[in-house]
Amino acid sequence: MTEIAHILETRKNFIELIDSLTTEQLNKIPDGYWNNIIWNFGHTIVTQQILCYKLAGKPLNVSDEMVNKYRKGSKPEGNVSEAEITEFKKMGLELIKQMESDLKTDSFENYTPYVTSYHVKINSIEDALKFDSLHEGLHLGYAMAMKKLVI
Numbered sequence: 001m002t003e004i005a006h007i008l009e010t011r012k013n014f015i016e017l018i019d020s021l022t023t024e025q026l027n028k029i030p031d032g033y034w035n036n037i038i039w040n041f042g043h044t045i046v047t048q049q050i051l052c053y054k055l056a057g058k059p060l061n062v063s064d065e066m067v068n069k070y071r072k073g074s075k076p077e078g079n080v081s082e083a084e085i086t087e088f089k090k091m092g093l094e095l096i097k098q099m100e101s102d103l104k105t106d107s108f109e110n111y112t113p114y115v116t117s118y119h120v121k122i123n124s125i126e127d128a129l130k131f132d133s134l135h136e137g138l139h140l141g142y143a144m145a146m147k148k149l150v151i
Helices: 003-019 023-027 037-052 064-070 082-105 125-150
Strands: none
Touching (some): 023 082
């Protein structure tokens, strides 16, 4: 399996988790946490865009508003609506398929090296995809733990 396939499967699993909960449950911040399940999903979408596109000098496929709401260090500032959740699920899958397509037709050679909060140095799009796969799994794990606290 390629990194893209791993990320896509993780996103599908995340969406299954989202589909098993109400909008209220997705927005609930469990005791001991500073964010919620839907924030974690939005965060994975934004982080993938930053790691794979922004650091390669490419335009993002998400809005600046979404980046500001879900980037590293942000936290939920209000409830996410059912319509936004539906849009996130659609984006979550489409943006990974877009990444796969872009990798076949575009050059990601002008990559700006970046050191993650895990102290992992990312020097290329290949590094970015590997790290993103790990990052997406981490946030799915957080969301799975949160599920037990919101139902």
